[in-house]
Amino acid sequence: MRTTQHILFWFLVMVFLTITFGQADGQYMKSFYYVSFLLPVAIGTSYFFNYYLVPKYLLKQRYFKFGLYCLYTLIIxxxxxxLVLTTSFILLANYKYANLNPYSTNLFLLTTTIYFIVFVNAFILLIKRYQRKEHLLSRMEEQNEKNKTEQIIVRVDRQNKPIDLDDLMVIESLADYVKLHLTSESVITKEKISQLQEKLPDYFIRVHRSFIVNKNHIDTYGKEELTIGQMTIKISRTYKKEAIEAISV
Structure with a gap:
């Protein structure tokens, strides 16, 4: 979750707990203070469980250590x-047990409440992890299909022209048109370079806002530029990191 989503989630938790605990004796202000003491425990437990124990032990199938550290987490x-109960007894109840919120004295209820929050958070994160995994698999399948592509169709002089990808060396954006440099000729099209990029397999690499190059035709390259045949092409700062990594593979 992003920072704003985290803040919103815990704000809603705080409001919910304040109202729930406040209904026990009608003292919502005391309930708010008590929840303010309790919330850091819930937050700490939730983040430790969901962002440390789950990815480091559960997802890696280290079940014994996961169970052991879960037990330690429960005890802590x-x-x-x-400590929260003791603090509330001193500050909110003025050393009078009868002044404590009825819910706050029920340790089982407190523990159940905290771990309910922890598992709600875990469920949300699980859904997000699943969605990210599905999105990644979808992109991989899409890219695999692109990698099998041997030709693309571009509009040239109001007609469709098939372009063999093995012959396509460089795509160059020039003002209001795009120039495709092939091994034997050059082709002009009105299509945008970003539209062409979506059709291409991953061995075509964007190295500049105006250039896409075929990795298989690169003769030499460095951190600042590369050469393909007689062309010397600058590698822009925006694309440098991803471009160098892709070329180096």
Whole structure:
């Protein structure tokens, strides 16, 4: 989740708990203060569980250590809940047990509440991980299909012209048209360079806002420029990192 989503999530949790605890005795302000003490325990437990234990142990199938550290987490969170209860007893109840919120004295309820929040957060993260995985698989399948492509069709002089990708060396954007440099000729099209890029397999690399090059035709390259045949092409700062990595593979 992004920062704003994290903040919104915990804000809603705080509002929900404040209202829930406040309904027990009608003292919503005391409930707010109590939840303010309790919320850091819930946040710490949630982030430790979801962003450390799950990816480091559960997702790597290290189940014994995952279970062991979950037990440790439970014990430590119970300890902090007791600290919250003690703090509330001193600051909110003025050393009078009867003044404590009825829900706050129920340790089982507190633990259940905290771990309910933890698992809600875990469920949200699980959905997001699944969506990212599905998106990645979809992109990989799409890219695999592109890599099998041997030709693309471009509009040239109001007609469709097939272009063999093995012969396509460089795509150059020039003002309001695009020039395709082939091994035997050059072709002019009105299509945008970004539209052409979407059709190409991953061995065509964007090295500049005005240039896409066929990796298989690169003769020499450095951090600032590359050569293909008689052409010397600058590698722009915007595309440098990804371009160099793609060329080097």
């Amino acid at each position: 969170s119970l300890y902090f809940e007791e």
